[in-house]
Amino acid sequence: MEIKFISLLWLIGIIAEAMTGALSAGKRQMDLFGVVIIGCATAIGGGTLRDMLLGHYPIIWIENPHYLLAIAFASLLTVVIAPVMRYLSKLFLTIDALGLAVFSIVGAQKTLMLGFGPVVAIVMGLVTGVFGGVIRDILCNQVPLVFKKELYAVVALSTASLYVTMKFFGVPEWINLAASLSFGFGFRMVALHYRWSIPQFNYQQEDQHSH
Amino acid sequence: MEIKFISLLWLIGIIAEAMTGALSAGKRQMDLFGVVIIGCATAIGGGTLRDMLLGHYPIIWIENPHYLLAIAFASLLTVVIAPVMRYLSKLFLTIDALGLAVFSIVGAQKTLMLGFGPVVAIVMGLVTGVFGGVIRDILCNQVPLVFKKELYAVVALSTASLYVTMKFFGVPEWINLAASLSFGFGFRMVALHYRWSIPQFNYQQEDQHSH
Amino acid sequence: MEIKFISLLWLIGIIAEAMTGALSAGKRQMDLFGVVIIGCATAIGGGTLRDMLLGHYPIIWIENPHYLLAIAFASLLTVVIAPVMRYLSKLFLTIDALGLAVFSIVGAQKTLMLGFGPVVAIVMGLVTGVFGGVIRDILCNQVPLVFKKELYAVVALSTASLYVTMKFFGVPEWINLAASLSFGFGFRMVALHYRWSIPQFNYQQEDQHSH
Numbered sequence: 021m022e023i024k025f026i027s028l029l030w031l032i033g034i035i036a037e038a039m040t041g042a043l044s045a046g047k048r049q050m051d052l053f054g055v056v057i058i059g060c061a062t063a064i065g066g067g068t069l070r071d072m073l074l075g076h077y078p079i080i081w082i083e084n085p086h087y088l089l090a091i092a093f094a095s096l097l098t099v100v101i102a103p104v105m106r107y108l109s110k111l112f113l114t115i116d117a118l119g120l121a122v123f124s125i126v127g128a129q130k131t132l133m134l135g136f137g138p139v140v141a142i143v144m145g146l147v148t149g150v151f152g153g154v155i156r157d158i159l160c161n162q163v164p165l166v167f168k169k170e171l172y173a174v175v176a177l178s179t180a181s182l183y184v185t186m187k188f189f190g191v192p193e194w195i196n197l198a199a200s201l202s203f204g205f206g207f208r209m210v211a212l213h214y215r216w217s218i219p220q221f222n223y224q225q226e227d228q229h230s231h
Numbered sequence: 232m233e234i235k236f237i238s239l240l241w242l243i244g245i246i247a248e249a250m251t252g253a254l255s256a257g258k259r260q261m262d263l264f265g266v267v268i269i270g271c272a273t274a275i276g277g278g279t280l281r282d283m284l285l286g287h288y289p290i291i292w293i294e295n296p297h298y299l300l301a302i303a304f305a306s307l308l309t310v311v312i313a314p315v316m317r318y319l320s321k322l323f324l325t326i327d328a329l330g331l332a333v334f335s336i337v338g339a340q341k342t343l344m345l346g347f348g349p350v351v352a353i354v355m356g357l358v359t360g361v362f363g364g365v366i367r368d369i370l371c372n373q374v375p376l377v378f379k380k381e382l383y384a385v386v387a388l389s390t391a392s393l394y395v396t397m398k399f400f401g402v403p404e405w406i407n408l409a410a411s412l413s414f415g416f417g418f419r420m421v422a423l424h425y426r427w428s429i430p431q432f433n434y435q436q437e438d439q440h441s442h
Numbered sequence: 443m444e445i446k447f448i449s450l451l452w453l454i455g456i457i458a459e460a461m462t463g464a465l466s467a468g469k470r471q472m473d474l475f476g477v478v479i480i481g482c483a484t485a486i487g488g489g490t491l492r493d494m495l496l497g498h499y500p501i502i503w504i505e506n507p508h509y510l511l512a513i514a515f516a517s518l519l520t521v522v523i524a525p526v527m528r529y530l531s532k533l534f535l536t537i538d539a540l541g542l543a544v545f546s547i548v549g550a551q552k553t554l555m556l557g558f559g560p561v562v563a564i565v566m567g568l569v570t571g572v573f574g575g576v577i578r579d580i581l582c583n584q585v586p587l588v589f590k591k592e593l594y595a596v597v598a599l600s601t602a603s604l605y606v607t608m609k610f611f612g613v614p615e616w617i618n619l620a621a622s623l624s625f626g627f628g629f630r631m632v633a634l635h636y637r638w639s640i641p642q643f644n645y646q647q648e649d650q651h652s653h
Contacts, residue, residue: 042432043434045378045432046432046433046434046435047434047435048374048378048379049379049431049432049433050374050378050379050431050432051378051379051380051428051429051430051431051432052429052430052431052432053377053378053384053385053429054375054377054378054379054432055432057378057384058378068284072283072284072494073490073494073501073504074499074500074504075286075497075499075500075501077285077286078285078286079284079286082284082285082347082351085348085350085351085354088350088354089350099432102432102434105434136504137507139507139510139511140504140507143507143510154581158369158580158581158583159365159369159374159375159378160374161369161372161373161374161583162583163470163472163581163582163583164476164581166475166476167467167470167472167473167475167476167479167480167581168470168471168472168473168476169473173475173479174475217473218473218474218475219473219474220471220472220473220474221464221467221468221471221472221473221474221476221477221521221524222468222471223465223468223469223524223527224468224469253643254645256589256643256645257643257644257645257646258645258646259585259589259590260590260642260643260644261585261589261590261642261643262589262590262591262639262640262641262642262643263640263641263642263643264588264589264595264596264640265586265588265589265590265643266643268589268595269589279495283494283495286497288496288497289496289497290495290497293495293496293558293562296559296561296562296565299561299565300561310643313643313645316645369580370576370580370585370586370589371585372580372583372584372585
């Protein structure tokens with residue numbers, strides 16, 4: 021049952037990510053193909069990178085191309101309903117926060133299931149939660165937002181850590197999922213509300229040989 | 232026989248892609264090493280990404296490094312004959328159109344041979360046809376052209392779809408290859424001539440929290 | 443014994459690369475998360491890409507996540523000692539030169555051990571030596587430095603070639619390692635001192651259809 025619930029949340033998460041990706045493409049005036057690719061990269065780029073790093077094949081959307089079609093559809097739908105989207109930005113931030121928590125937990129969970137240790141699971145929770153957005157920003161030719169602003173990666177990291185830790189201590193799966201999810205979602209919403217961020221590193225110097 | 236013919240076209244395609252990649256590097260004033268890397272990435276980046284997504288190893292240029300040497304040579308040759316290249320741009324657009332059709336078909340064909348289904352095959356035809364250029368543009372630090380302009384991805388997608396559909400209906404391979412190739416090449420040339428494109432999505436908004 | 447020595451140099455190399463990566467992140471005013479990611483990508487991006495291209499799993503830092511923790515720590519330490527870093531730039535260039543030679547040799551060595559041929563080994567030496575910096579620059583949204591300036595890739599390529607050639611002629615491993623390492627390190631230091639570079643390719647033209 022908890023598997024189905026988390027799967028449903030994951031599906032909502034990838035759809036929401038696809039739609040935010042489509043908006044990013046729109047900010048760069050991409051054509052509809054670009055919109056679909058950016059939507060797909062945002063929604064499933066993190067999980068894809070995780071599976072490629074772990075050498076775990078087949079990748080989920082290759083095994084179930086229906087996800088890809090759903091994401092493509094959601095991306096195109098975003099273009100149609102774009103005029104309404106600006107009134108929904110709060111809703112999207114909320115769904116995005118939920119997606120972040122779900123992705124981080126699912127990423128860690130899958131990694132543990134494949135037999136990897138806790139540190140790798142936490143790192144892969146982070147990769148799953150955050151790197152869809154990193155790939156989106158690279159494809160849109162900008163410095164990944166998540167490297168510069170807001171408490172996004174920290175939420176992914178701490179949510180994945182909490183899940184892995186509770187798993188380690190034998191907390192029943194459904195309690196663990198509920199607690200990690202609440203924590204990750206709540207943490208992100210509070211961080212957004214208070215505009216929390218972590219310190220920046222500002223290092224300016226005349227450019228030298230610096231590979 | 233048809234295998235040999237398509238292999239020859241594929242070889243012509245990767246050489247042409249390497250040369251267009253080398254020109255892109257020249258526009259960014261890269262050094263000769265950059266020229267070779269961008270040439271290689273443009274020529275075989277799409278196929279490499281496809282194989283990495285499918286988990287299909289060894290990747291073709293690792294199994295046959297001769298391809299890599301040929302691509303490196305073609306990239307460097309481009310530097311030498313650059314003064315002539317500007318008079319050959321129509322020729323290159325033609326070879327590039329041929330390459331696009333061949334890559335899309337070969338990408339779909341290989342994916343089917345590995346036992347994947349039709350949707351995955353079409354997506355991989357698209358990846359093979361288009362992502363060499365995407366990787367080239369990322370390495371040159373610009374928004375991938377294919378996300379913004381022209382009927383390039385649509386040609387890849389429809390060519391791969393045609394090939395997979397005819398395969399599904401049992402059309403003999405050589406007829407399928409000839410028809411898909413003619414369709415893809417013709418479609419791209421006509422699209423170029425009439426400057427066809429697909430609609431753009433323009434979404435401007437003050438930047439908010441938007442991961 | 444020589445294995446331990448090269449492992450020690452490799453460890454010094456990844457720590458030094460992590461620190462130069464952290465400084466790059468600081469030039470882009472990234473936050474501490476960005477600093478750690480750029481540090482990791484610079485230090486182990488090249489080896490990770492090599493393993494993904496070869497289909498060789500598990501990737502080293504997934505098998506030994508301690509490396510990842512050490513790199514993350516070195517990246518954060520860089521932020522703390524940043525005021526001192528500008529007086530250490532010569533030291534860093536020296537360690538970086540050592541790292542370049544070690545990465546190129548280790549990359550070629552591992553590829554040969556996996557049973558691949560000499561051309562692939564040399565290419566993978568290059569990838570291991572150079573692509574950490576390429577990934578760093580892509581994540582920082584700039585044209586990879588190594589495509590534009592300095593004798594960096596040439597050092598990686600020639601060092602890997604020398605190692606593979608001596609291996610082919612049956613030179614004992616420890617002599618080979620010592621000679622390749624001295625050559626690569628010396629070549630890089632001399633190239634830095636005399637500001638050697640390879641020719642650039644400058645190709646300017648009004649933008650046309652150029653995929």
